[in-house]
Structures are given as C-alpha cells and as structure tokens.
Amino acid sequence: MQIRHTTNPTDVKAYTTERLRSEFLIESLFVEDQLKLTYTHYDRMIVGGAVPVKGSIELSAGDALKTEYFLERREVALLNIGGEALIAVDGETHELSRLDALYVGMGAKNVTLQSKDTANPARIYICSALAHATYPTRKISVETANPLHLGSIETSNERTIYQYIHADGVQSCQLMLGVTCLKPGNVWNTMPAHVHDRRMEAYLYFDVKPESRVFHFMGEPSETRHLVVANEQAVISPPWSVHSGAGTGNYSFIWSMAGENYTFKDMDIVPMDTLK
Template sequence: MEIRHEANPEDVKGGYTTEKLRNQFLIESLFQPNKLNMVYSHYDRLLVGGVIPGKDPIQLDAGEALRTEFFLERREIGIVNIGSQGKVLVDGEEFQLNKRDCLYIGLGKKDVTFHSNDPSNPAKLYFVSANAHKEYPTKVLPISDAIPTKLGADAESNNRTIYKYIHGEGIQSCQLMMGMTLLEPNNMWNTMPAHVHDRRSEIYLYFDMEEESRVFHFMGKPDETRHLLVKNEQAILSPPWSIHSGGVGTKNYTFIWAMAGENYTFKDMDFVPIEDLK
C-alpha cells in the first residue's frame, strides 16, 4: 500500500513542479491484472484502490498498514465495477456486479474477496474506503436502479448525467458518499464555475476514455489554480482546500467521485465565481 501525506496549500503554491504535483495528487496505476493496488491518503483517512481478479479470487487485505485485525474493522467501503461482470463475496454472501453497479459494505465485515465471472474478460473493481463508527447494511445498487439527474447543456459543453450511489437518500453509510458522472458525446466540461468544500476531501477516478484522450483536471486554491493531465483509469486525490469538479476533456469522459469528511451532505459547497478564478 502506498501512503500519501497531506500537502499545505502554501507549499503547493510556492514549490511544486509538475512532477511533484503529479506525485502528490495523481494515482497513475490502480489497475493491474491479478493484483490489488491501494493508496492511503491522510486527507480524511480515505483509502482508494483497484483490483482486476483473474482465475483466483483476491482478498481485500491491507496487511499491516491499518494495524487492525481485518480491513473493515473500523472502516466502510464503496465498490464500483468499471469492467466486465464480476462478484464480491462478503462473509460468504455473493454480490454480482455488472459494469457501473455499486456495492456498499459496512463496518465489521471480515472476509471480502473479489472475483471475475470470466477471467479472460475480467472485472475491474474500483473502491474507496472511509473510517466508520456504525454498521450499515451491505447493499448493491445496480446502475439500472440508480436515479439519474440531468444537468448542463450542449451550449455550455457540459450536458451530463449524475448517478448518486451512496448518500443520505440512497445507500446509507457513516460518512462515505459516492457516485458517478457521465458526459454526453461532444461535451467536455464538468461543473464550471468550480466550488470548494473545505470540510470534505474528494477522490476522482476517470474512466471509459479512449487511449489518446486526456482530461485537464483543475485543482488548487481558487486564486492559485493548477492542473493535472489525466488519462484513462487514473485517479486524483482532491484535498479539501482545492477547487472541485473543474475539468475539461479532449473528448467526453466518465468519472466516479467519492467524498468523506466533516459532514454528510451535497449542499455544503461554496461556489467560486468564474471571474475570481486565477
């Protein structure tokens, strides 16, 4: 498991090269065949990972990194399949996941394993985990049952659909919130103007992109913006002090967002007028 520590925004402002910015906030290689990869962030103790199971199942195991008896002893987790059909076994109970289906597993579950239904055409299981203080039921939300919210317009190049998986009116959790945004063809911008929520960290996974496509992901304080150039199946750690949801692609793209922190609401956003961005 890779450990990423917090960065002071003043340090980022004055001393971060492109390489250092990418090393701190960009996760370039989450998905590798027959392997579980994880990054532990000190921003709100979020943990992000990816796994491509092959012929053999892969267990959710953090080794010695968490200093707990098992992964979910003091944690909860949200999992989204971005590949072919797969399944997750939770203490012996099987949960099938098609592409873009979401599974939430609550505090206290001991044995979690990842499987591909067809190892020659494997699942790609992406997950984000947060600290938890109360057990909530394990639950699947298929993409077909998720309620779509349409936002944006072609005129602004941000015609998009948002699916909320884990939140106050969906799958219940302690503090983890998780969902997915799909941009329609010929639409490239996510939310602009951007917003900040200094009480919550956020993680983005960009996927379903063509090999040559890229997303310019904007981050930084509103008056000191930076960008990261992101390709398919790469993730971003977005700190609380940074602008959120600002990005433009060379083509349309899809991303999974996950948040945790001080509160449990989508309304805690301070929008930044576009004329104030620098």
C-alpha cells in the same frame, strides 16, 4: 499500500509538475491479479483497484492499518467498471455488472473479489473511509441510482450525475459515491468550480479514449494548477482545492467523498470572475 500525506496549500503553489503528480495523481490502480491501494491522510480515505483474473483477490491491507481485518473500523464501496464481478462478503456472493456498486459496512471480516469470466475480467474500483457504526451491505445498480441531469451542449457540460451512496440513497457513515457521465460532444465536468472545505474528494476518470486526456484543474481558487490525466487514473482532491476537469473528448468519472458533512450540496461555489 502507498501512503500520501496531506499538503499545505501555500506550499503547493511552488510545486513542479512532477511534484504535483506524485502528491495528487494515482497513475496505476488496475493491475491483473493485484490489489492496488493508496492511503491518503485527507480524511483517511483509501482509494484502490483490483483486476482478478487467475483467482479471487482478498480485500486486505496487510499490516498497514494495524487492525485484524480491513473493515474492522472502516466502510467500503466497490464499483465495477469492467466485466461481471463476483464479490463475496462473509460468505454471501453479490454479482456486479458494469457500473454496479456494492456498499459494505464496518465489521465485515472477509471480502473477496473475483471475475465471473476471466476472458472479460472485472475492474473493481475501491473507496474506503473510516466508520463509527455499521450499515447493511447493499448493492446499487446504475438503474437504481438517483440521476441528476445537468448542464447543456451550449456550455459543453451536458452530463448525468448518478448518486449511489448519499443521504437520500444507500446509507453510510460518511462515505459518499457516485458516477458522472458526460454526453458526447461535452468536455467540462464542473464549471463554475467549487470547494467543500469540510470534506475531501477523489476522482477516478474512466471511459477516456487512449488518445484522449482530461485536464483536471486543482488548487486554491486564486491559484489554480492542473494535472493531465489518462484513462483509469485517479486524483486526490484536498478540501481546500477546486476540482474540475476538461477533456479532449467526453468521459466518465467516479467521485467519492468523506469528511465532516454528509450532504451532497455542502459546497462553496467559486464565481467565474474570482477564479484565477
């Protein structure tokens, strides 16, 4: 498991491109038959990925968490962006199609990930946060997620936000998760930008064509930076940072949040005339 420590926004102003990428970009999440995890000290979120091919992969952090099992003091969301997935939670198996998600609450001891068809393996995104209570395991499909249709073709940001785990949907302690899909011909995922100083966020960009890239904007509103992101790479967004992106083509991304407040609307909009 990689460990990423928190950073000071004043110091980040002096970071090189290489340093920015090493602190905030997760370049490799999906490797066949490996569990790839990154632990960030921003709200203690764990972000990862798994591609089970030859057999099942156990959700385990080894001795990194100093707990008996992964979900002893945590909750987790698992969202599939590949072929059919089979996820077993303490002996009960859940089948996930593409863009289906599974929430697993604190206390589940054995979680294993497997592909239904090894010729078309699952690609399972993993997002975990600390928990203080146990909520039941729930499967969420994209058809049952709450859709928000935002933006327009005139502003190049026509998109649908699917809310999976949130205050009015599947319940959790603090983890929130959903998927945003941009319509063809649209490139901006959020603008005007915003910050939410009470919680951090992670983005996993996917459905990015091999020849395309997403320019992810970050930093304080008065001192923005950017990361150039390829397909299936993730970004750690600190609470003090804007998080907005523009692509060379349309794309999708999974967003997940953890922190102080459990409401989707807890954000501070940054007016365009103050963004620099």
